[in-house]
Amino acid sequence: MRPKILLTILLVVIGLTAQAQQIKIIEQPNAAYTDTRMLEISKVTLSDTATILDMKAFSTPTNSIKIVSDTYLLADGKKYMIRSSEVIELDLLFWMPQSGEIRFKLIFDPLPIETTTFDFIGSDSDDYYTIYGVDLMEESKGNKDNEEIKEGKHDQLFQNLIKPFEGKVILVDIWATWCGPCMVANLIMQPIKVEFAEKDVVFLYIAGENSPEIAWENMIADMQGVHHRLSAEQWDYLCDSLNVRGVPTYIIIDREGNQSYHTVGFPGVSKIRRELNQALNQ
Numbered sequence: 001m002r003p004k005i006l007l008t009i010l011l012v013v014i015g016l017t018a019q020a021q022q023i024k025i026i027e028q029p030n031a032a033y034t035d036t037r038m039l040e041i042s043k044v045t046l047s048d049t050a051t052i053l054d055m056k057a058f059s060t061p062t063n064s065i066k067i068v069s070d071t072y073l074l075a076d077g078k079k080y081m082i083r084s085s086e087v088i089e090l091d092l093l094f095w096m097p098q099s100g101e102i103r104f105k106l107i108f109d110p111l112p113i114e115t116t117t118f119d120f121i122g123s124d125s126d127d128y129y130t131i132y133g134v135d136l137m138e139e140s141k142g143n144k145d146n147e148e149i150k151e152g153k154h155d156q157l158f159q160n161l162i163k164p165f166e167g168k169v170i171l172v173d174i175w176a177t178w179c180g181p182c183m184v185a186n187l188i189m190q191p192i193k194v195e196f197a198e199k200d201v202v203f204l205y206i207a208g209e210n211s212p213e214i215a216w217e218n219m220i221a222d223m224q225g226v227h228h229r230l231s232a233e234q235w236d237y238l239c240d241s242l243n244v245r246g247v248p249t250y251i252i253i254d255r256e257g258n259q260s261y262h263t264v265g266f267p268g269v270s271k272i273r274r275e276l277n278q279a280l281n282q
Helices: 005-021 144-150 155-163 181-189 188-197 214-221 232-241 271-279
Strands: 026-027 039-046 050-060 071-073 080-087 101-108 117-121 130-135 168-176 201-207 226-229 247-251 261-263
Touching: 039 130, 039 214, 144 188, 155 168, 155 232, 168 271, 181 188, 188 232, 188 271, 247 271, 261 271
Parallel strands: 168 201, 201 226
Antiparallel strands: 026 039, 039 050, 050 101, 071 080, 071 117, 080 101, 117 130, 168 247, 247 261
């Protein structure tokens, strides 16, 4: 065989092999909607052999998570079934650790590389987790304000958060999407927001990376105020520096930028009202 022909064949084989091994990776994909506060897809890897989802789960240590063997991805009307998992075992309860967060992988039949969107369906027969409209075309840009905050030093973090509201009273609500008392307190607090709407009071909500981003985005749409979702490192630093020992934690900052009130747990509407008025009148 002539060298030229042999070289051509080799190039074709190499090209076909490279094409067969094509891999597409999307970090922090956007999703249109989720019905769970516990799960977040942090990375999607598509290849000709499998689709791998890097997952995060968030909840209290008393809760458990279960991924069943009926779980599948839905794309263009076709199901792509789950094959296996890493860290957690399919069809078995996995109890959450004390940290309240676990990371694991789910391996599915391979989606076509050109897939642009899919749905994550926990099961057709049971009330399991679903994440709709996972976008494979664009990575999540996150919150622009959070990106600006990340540029600063940790010891400036809280000051950067409250700096835009100098001269005003700030009610800081440190919360989490998986925290039931946080949700109840937020509903009870609605009259307070109406009462102080025309006064120099800002409601500043701070959550961490242990609140799944999709759930966080869906929930804050109904929570009037200023919202930030911090990285895990920022969250740990903030909780330590502000002596946050649980969620919800409420902190009131007066007009001079000083902390005038601090409590873990919701103290009731009357107490919050009194503390806000006191801070306003100082």
